[in-house]
Amino acid sequence: MVTDARADYRKRSLRLLNRRVLTPYRHEKKLKNYVDSLRAADLEPIPVLASGRTELKGVAGLLLMGGTDVNPKLFGAAPDPATQTPDDERDAFELDLLDQALASDLPVFAICRGLQLLNVHSGGTLRQHLASQRHNTPRDADFAHEIEIEPGTLLSSIAAQPRWPVNSYHHQAAERVGAVLRVSARDAEDGTIEALEHTQRTFVLGVQWHPEDLAASSADQLRLFQHFAKRIHRS
Numbered sequence: 001m002v003t004d005a006r007a008d009y010r011k012r013s014l015r016l017l018n019r020r021v022l023t024p025y026r027h028e029k030k031l032k033n034y035v036d037s038l039r040a041a042d043l044e045p046i047p048v049l050a051s052g053r054t055e056l057k058g059v060a061g062l063l064l065m066g067g068t069d070v071n072p073k074l075f076g077a078a079p080d081p082a083t084q085t086p087d088d089e090r091d092a093f094e095l096d097l098l099d100q101a102l103a104s105d106l107p108v109f110a111i112c113r114g115l116q117l118l119n120v121h122s123g124g125t126l127r128q129h130l131a132s133q134r135h136n137t138p139r140d141a142d143f144a145h146e147i148e149i150e151p152g153t154l155l156s157s158i159a160a161q162p163r164w165p166v167n168s169y170h171h172q173a174a175e176r177v178g179a180v181l182r183v184s185a186r187d188a189e190d191g192t193i194e195a196l197e198h199t200q201r202t203f204v205l206g207v208q209w210h211p212e213d214l215a216a217s218s219a220d221q222l223r224l225f226q227h228f229a230k231r232i233h234r235s
Contacts (some may be wrong), residue, residue, distance in 0.1 A: 017045040018233050024097065026050050026068070027092055027195075031081025034065055034111075037215040041225035043232065050090040053224045056100045061107040061163035061232045064094055064139040066210060069172055072128060075120050080128035082171065095121055107231045109224070112170055115196055115206030122198075123176020135168045135192060142214065144168035146188040148193070154205055157188040158227045163188060164220060166209035173208060203231035 001139050020037055023045045025031050031047055037046045038168035045059070048054055053125050056062065061199045071086035072079045074095075079086075094114075110118045113168065130136070137144040141166040149156050156162075164185075174193040177183060184205075185195035198204035 004196070008231060012069060018060050019229075020046050021228075021232070022048045022054075022056060022097070023063045024050040024066065024090075024094055025065060026087065030065065030067070030113075033210075033212040037212040037222070037225045038063065040215060040217060040222060041229040043225070043229050050087075050093040053093065053096060054105045054145075056097060056104070056106060060200075061228065062097055062101045063228075064098075064110040064117060064206075064219070066112030066114065066162050066170075067115065069128070070113065070116050070120050070126065072126070075125040077125065077128065084131035084188040091117070097119045101232075102198070102201060102204070105201050108198075108205070109199075109228045110181065110204075111207035111212065111220075112208060115208050116172060117175045118198075118204070118206045119178050119181060119196060122181050124174060124178035124181065125176040127175045130171050130173060130192070134190065135173070136171050137168050139169050139213070142167060142217070148188045149185045149195070150183060153182070153195075154203065155184040155195050155207075156224055159220065166194070166207075166218065166221075167214060168209055168213075170208060203228065222230040 021043050024049055035045045040146055067085045070082040071091050094117055144167050146163050146165050149159050149162055180200050181196045182199050183193055184197045194208045196206040211221040211224045
């Protein structure tokens, strides 16, 4: 009986570990939709303030949220007048987490700023300001435009269709793509990079739109979190 109880405890502990996703944030009020979307996919978000340093222990995945523009000095550029005041502490905190996650092949889901940081981490650069308002639509707009998904990519296996409608509120985008990344989606009209994924890791996916704001009403967008969860559960 004692042995059975210990085995059950170990199973429960392992299942809990295989649901925990570190979710660094700067502003707590922006967490809700990310947290709700992770929980809808049977994951347990572990929010942590992006300050100081933390280690990826006791978690099975990493989610990078949207937020402030990445400091242009990190990709060797002078700041554009439209670029926001950088948050160097957050940049350093999340770049360190990416170092740790990639070193151990931990699943990573990077959203908006997260995609941009992933690209910079991999040696890529950013377009600091998009002149068109096409990508910077109101946050209450469910969908803004369609993306074209590259066949044979991780995103393609998730979407199971060549095009998706997505929302869009960002004024920056990936430009030169980091050497270990590949483009998995572009804006169907103007070619702006909409998704990147790592070519040498099991699940490292970045998307430029905000699926966390759509997951409650869109089965397509919820699938991104569900496939993230599947990869985590197999880790």
